[in-house]
Amino acid sequence: MTDTEAPLQKPALRGAGIREVARQAGVSIATVSRVFNDAEAVSSDTRERVVALASSLGYEPSPLGRNLVRGRSYLIGLIVPNVSFPLYGAMIHGIEDVLGSHGMSVLLASSHDAAATEVRAAQNILRHAVDGGIVINSMVGLALPTQRQSGWVHVTPEPPGLPCRVELDNEEGGRLAAMELLRNRHRHFAYVGAKGRESADRERGFAEVLRDAGFDYRRFEGDYSEASGMQAGAALLDGPLDAVFAAGDLMAAGVMRALHMRGVQVPGQVAVVGFDDAAIASLLYPRLTSIRQPGYLMGAAAAQLSLNFIRGRPTEPVIFSPELVARESTGPPSA
Amino acid sequence: MTDTEAPLQKPALRGAGIREVARQAGVSIATVSRVFNDAEAVSSDTRERVVALASSLGYEPSPLGRNLVRGRSYLIGLIVPNVSFPLYGAMIHGIEDVLGSHGMSVLLASSHDAAATEVRAAQNILRHAVDGGIVINSMVGLALPTQRQSGWVHVTPEPPGLPCRVELDNEEGGRLAAMELLRNRHRHFAYVGAKGRESADRERGFAEVLRDAGFDYRRFEGDYSEASGMQAGAALLDGPLDAVFAAGDLMAAGVMRALHMRGVQVPGQVAVVGFDDAAIASLLYPRLTSIRQPGYLMGAAAAQLSLNFIRGRPTEPVIFSPELVARESTGPPSA
Known part of the structure; x- marks a missing residue:
């Protein structure tokens, strides 16, 4: 952009009046500054005189200056x-x-x-x-x-x-998903995951609960996108399938779309659980069961x-x- | 929260070394400050001596102070x-x-x-x-x-x-929606709007194009929520309906849900257009046609x-x- 070169207009200096306040109050500029920065070192007489004068002269202390004195930016x-x-x-x-x-x-x-x-x-x-x-x-x-x-x-x-x-606690999230699907007496499970520690932790919890109940699962690696969920849905239908846990809501949306497109009923034929409980989870049709991150x-x-x-x-x-x-x-x- | 009362720990003052830099360089504190704020009023000899000393003493000028001098916060x-x-x-x-x-x-x-x-x-x-x-x-x-x-x-x-x-240009958005629906030879139109000038402008454009083509439309006032879209969908099915324009994507999602729940095909029986082209538009099933705000x-x-x-x-x-x-x-x- 060519206008990066244009100098920024210098705004009116707020502290322009500080000299005048100091002069009329008969104190130093530093004293005026201290009054407005809550320093206790100013006598109450001086403080009142400076505040009254500043007010009548329309002097406004600079917030940047105040933050500088306090050593904090907030x-x-x-x-x-x-x-x-x-x-x-x-x-x-x-x-x-x-x-x-x-x-x-x-x-x-x-x-x-x-x-x-x-x-x-x-x-x-x-x-x-x-x-x-x-x-x-x-x-x-x-x-x-x-x-x-x-x-x-x-x-x-x-x-x-x-x-x-x-x-x-992502592992706990995986356990919750597995328990929800087991509760509904499904038998053919799949996990749609992605790279990284989050997905690995979710899968570990999911696998642990299924194993304890005597079940195995198939897996598909996506990338958290809806498109990868659609691929997963299509690929997983090649085998027996009645329950899918996806490591993200977008992937779950993709799985559901793949099922819709093939006339597979959700949840009647295949149940789906997502992860995050993003706003879209409750807007999908049917509304998506999900693991909520608070x-x-x-x-x-x-x-x-x-x-x-x-x-x-x-x-x-x-x-x-x-x-x-x-x-x-x-x-x-x-x- | 009780800890609002606890004093914030004062961080180490960055400018603590400025006096020492000034003393060793044999210049005033104001001169050191000018060196680090790009003032041209400092001779190159002085500038080099101050910068070298500051560097060897580990002095770091305060960003807040620099912004104060420049009268800008960025x-x-x-x-x-x-x-x-x-x-x-x-x-x-x-x-x-x-x-x-x-x-x-x-x-x-x-x-x-x-x-x-x-x-x-x-x-x-x-x-x-x-x-x-x-x-x-x-x-x-x-x-x-x-x-x-x-x-x-x-x-x-x-x-x-x-x-x-x-x-x-919201009126233009309404015109685009009407043209898309007319192009597909629909005849029974509805507008799902909300309070406020945005919706009024969208409706004006929509009505204008339909009127010019010889069509009227029914209307339902929602509040941009999915729930109000569901109400609209249910209510509008009481009359002849084959095309709905909703003033927001969430309302369009609600209209589509109401249609799905009653077994009405989208777009085969009723076409739906949303507004905004939010991320959810392309995640809905079927993917939602929408008017994009850039x-x-x-x-x-x-x-x-x-x-x-x-x-x-x-x-x-x-x-x-x-x-x-x-x-x-x-x-x-x-x-």
Whole structure:
């Protein structure tokens, strides 16, 4: 863009009146500054005289200057892969609510699932002297740029061992999915997973419960997209199938579409369970049974960890339990 | 929360070394500050000596202080009703991309569709001395708190007359929907709308094209929710019906669910067109034909308007044209 070269118009300086306030009050500029930054070192007489004069002269202290004096920016950086992903929206909501109640604001940057963009986002955030930072599903983990003042709280399944993190018990999510499908007396199971630790953990829990009940399952590796779910649905119909657990709601939507297109009834002939409980889960037809990640609470916990970090308090990892949300896509097989 | 009372740990002062740098370099503190704020008033000898000393003493200039000197925060406030709504996600993406390419960052706050929350969000944003602000679908319009430094760019259909805004040609969207349905030789039309100027504009365009073709339509007022779309679908089936235009994708999803539940084929018996082209549109079964709002481009334009405002350049309203995205929910009636 050519206008990157145009100089930004310098806004009217807010502090322009500070000299005049100091002169008329007969005090130094530093004293006026102290009055507006709650320093106790100013006598109450002086304070009252300065405040009255400032008010009559229309002097407004600069917020940036105030933050500088306090050594704080009241900003928490937040790096999100993509604000549009519904689970992240819920997390952002929780983060904003907790930070807002402590007078802090969110400096947002999206990484768009690219490591280089994530690193640039972190550098950019650090330029604003944030008091702390939160990163959702980091691609670079401990290699994220940092500063003495600010630590990163990770909302993430990996890498393990991050000191300051919020995560979901994914194995438990897999167990919940298997129990829902066993409850409905299915016998021919399939797992639609993806690369990475989250899917591996979900599968481990799923496999454990099925094994204990004496069942095996077939597996298909997708990539969390609806298209890969459609491929999975088509491929799995080559064998006996009456119950599918997909590691993400989009893949579950794809599985259901593949079944619809072949005239297979859900849940009458094949039951489907998704994961995340994103907004789309309840909009699909039939409405999708899913394993809910408590996004709002996970965001709120991340914000609280960030505040604890700033205050020098303990920042133990917080592990959340998922929850089964049973809807129309699971049920007993039709006779 | 009880820990609101706990004092925030004061981070190590970055500027702690400035006195030492000044003393060893034999210059004033103000000179050291000028060196790190690109002032030209420092001789190159002095500049080199100060930079070398600062580096050897590990002195880091404070970003907040630098911003204060420049009179800019490099922050643009952004108020969004709800980050989870897919259209807003696309807008945020466009905003971030344009601002990021100009070295500016986004200070985010959600209004959750409540006027009081929106006003608090604006006050909070202004406390950070933002250079400008963008508000999506404002509930308070021109009554939003402002400051000399920052103006608000509105991405919004109302109130009309806002000086600095980005909006969609909603009437054109209604025309596109009517043309798509007429093309498929439907005869019994319905409009599912909602309160507000956006829906009224969409309906006006829809009605105009139908009238010119010699057709009337029935109408149902919903509230943009899926539930109200389901009510609409059920109610409209009481009369002859083969084509529905809903003012939002969620309402269209509800209409389709009501039709599915009654065994009505889409599009064979009833064609459905939604509005926004949110992510769910292409996940529904059948995939929903919708009128796309170019969210990314609208966000990018809002960011550009905000930069223009900061630079004192003209900030004419930018009106975007919607686009028909034809998918599986429209087509000719089955014989």
